[in-house]
Amino acid sequence: MSARQPVHSPLHAASYYAASANQHASYPTLGGELRADVCIIGGGFSGLNTAIELAERGLSVILLEAHLIGWGASGRNGGQLIRGVGHGLEQFEGVVGRDGVREFKLMGLEAVEIVRRRVAKYQIDCDLTWGYCDLANKPSDYQDFVEDAAELRSLGYQHELRMVAAEDMASVVGSEQYVGGMIDMGSGHLHPLNLALGEAAAAASLGVQLFEHSAVTRIDYGPEVCVHTAQGKVRASSLVLACNAYLNDLNPQLGGKVLPAGSYVIATEPLSAELAASLIPQNMALCDQRVTVDYYRLSADRRLLFGGACHYSGRDPADIAAYMRPKMLKVFPQLANVKIDYQWGGMIGIGANRLPQIGRLKNQPNVFYAQAYAGHGVNATHLAGQLLGAAISGQQSRGFDLFAQVPHMTFPGGKLLRSPLLALGMLWYRAKDAVGLH
Template identity: 50%
Template sequence: MLGLQRTRDTREHAGSYYAASAHPDNRYPTLEDDLSADIVVVGAGFTGINTALELAERGYEVVLLEANRIGWGASGRNGGQIIGGIGHDPERFERHIGSDGVKRIYRLGIEARDIIRERVETYDIDCDLKWGYCDVALKPRHLRQFAEWKAHEEAIGNPHSYRLLDRDELKEFVASEAYLGGLYNTGNGHLHPLNLCLGEARAAASLGTRIFEQSRVVELVPGPRPRVRTERGSVTARRVLLCGNAYLGNLVPRLASRILPSVSAVIATEPLGPAQARALIPGDVAVCDPRTALDYFRLSADQRMLFGGLSNYTGLEPRDLVGTLRRKMLRVFPSLADARIDYAWSGRIGIGLNRMPQLGHIDEQISYIQAYSGHGVAPTHVMARITAAMLDGEPGDFDIFARIPHWPFPGGKLLRRPGLALGMAWFKLRDAL
């Protein structure tokens, strides 16, 4: 049986390749005063930072509070894969949002990637941004699924090209014998997520956003002008936006009951050198398989293999994280048997029961965004844009998502995690068939 343990978190960044290769950045102070602002944003990951940036661009006075460091959570630990689309199958909610709402969600899923391109260009953010992506097939039914995906993307007007690949054609992009074929597209890509997050924070600060790190929120006081209290200070504002996602804890029990922190992990090899790296992933693309507990991998800018997976609902990581992920990596790339593993880390992602982002309001002054279900690098950016628009008096897109129903996980605190773990075990068995 796989040995598990709690993830090891400190108030500094995880010991990841991203933290080790992050660009030198300003440290932001700890909040030790009582401030006021137009809007206070809680959580300095992609969602919080980009909402603050969007609001600052519109002229709002914003305070951004982070319990640890900028990009400390999933935004600075993820696989660095830019994937279009938002959630899963918005057609399920047509009776709540209408056919126009479904179409709008698909359009926003296309726009999400363009916002990242725009951010990088506008603010000159060095984050190793590259375009190109392959879904890879382990079974014939995956190839049939890819054909359906391609047809769907073309039907909704996605301007990026999609190309079905047989086993030999896939090797132009991913040189592994593990796969039967794939689906290549030019719209998705990959980057250094922590450097993007830090660059976006610098951009927000340059426009006047006041950012505070090591400033954990310990109390939320509702009212006509709600007050957010940290360990050493407070902020009173007209509006509050909660963006803590899987790391918000029990600050708002209603939100905590609708999100399940799941763990995913990544290892990074030593630098492989250009020749070996390109022999493994000739197309320098991001790669993902379609299983429930999927593998995802790509090359870093300095030719390391970044290989991730092990998603599970226990909230725990393997005791032998390196050994477990190395075995998975070698099934795809046996030639990496002698490659040294330089970094290994894990983190929590916020899973929602219906796999759609959760946007809504606690009351007239307090709103929230959470639950990207492991698919957040691009969607966070467009969610931030539509949330800033809502706070600026343009609620249309935000209200589409707010009308989607979200339910608490069954079983309460005691039973919901074992129940979901059993559910994932079922899906893993189905994937193996």
């Protein structure tokens, strides 16, 4: 098993992804004073894709990352690339109208296509594999999938959708835990850190200046922003805050609207071809429907990557493998004698209404942001980059305007109490899961 290191070490998490990362460039630490059209804070998918979109439009961009490119959720997540943005989008009909809700749904499909096109255009080696299955824990989940499939077809979804009855689930997953599923061949899985590193290389090739180990210490707002680090500063016409769960105190106005929640992943030793095929016969990404969601898939070298257990308490398990292994064995008891080679965790950003927060600060119209992807960040970040790129470059963007229109609640309790308060609330939802209530 890999040596455990603190979840929030300044190094990459001790993950399978870090151990199997492609060769990549290192980027310097910011020194001195630089100018650009746009300064981006955050070297994850949101920041990188905004940088690419802006550079493709001819703007000069400087990107600052406090640690390493892909250090946060972008380089640690489960690697599932799944259609959709937000949860329960009908709740926003009173704000954006029925047409606006439909556009949110269409953007949730477009988000995956943005990733597909970016990987192809820049020839990014990130093990992109198509095929995903939603797993039904109870019959009502399966009925929800039937309705989901009908709605996706009504939206013009171009990819294959296929219902899987309980008696056929062995064709999808070697587990007795599920009563059905829905296959979606327009979603899939990938190596997220290699995607981030490939996008950083793409951004650099377009002239973006990227800086690592360049934590921002202060922001001077105004018609021209000035962003300070320990050893330098950047002056820019526009600023993008793309820190998500790691925004911390950099901007309290935004920080109070996103709750950092812990999520954890383990990776087994490489499995035999026979065992791997018996677990996930079609090499799909899989995800169940519980509040404390299980998600899993096979890596390119046939490890099972098993994740979930979203923690709202603000405390990480002392031993992630010991915490996650029983969850894996509940799904796959046949792995009782398989070793765990890697264990890691990180923070995802969650908003109160589970819709990504994309917009600009009301009192600082040249300051833009994207955050709170609620665990669906691989695709939603890419959509955010496209919307921010359009808005910052002065293009009309109906999508950006729709997201910016939605109000977002500040979590009660302040920095110290908002996580414990939400953790208490989540106990109720877990109890409902346990007894099969909706």
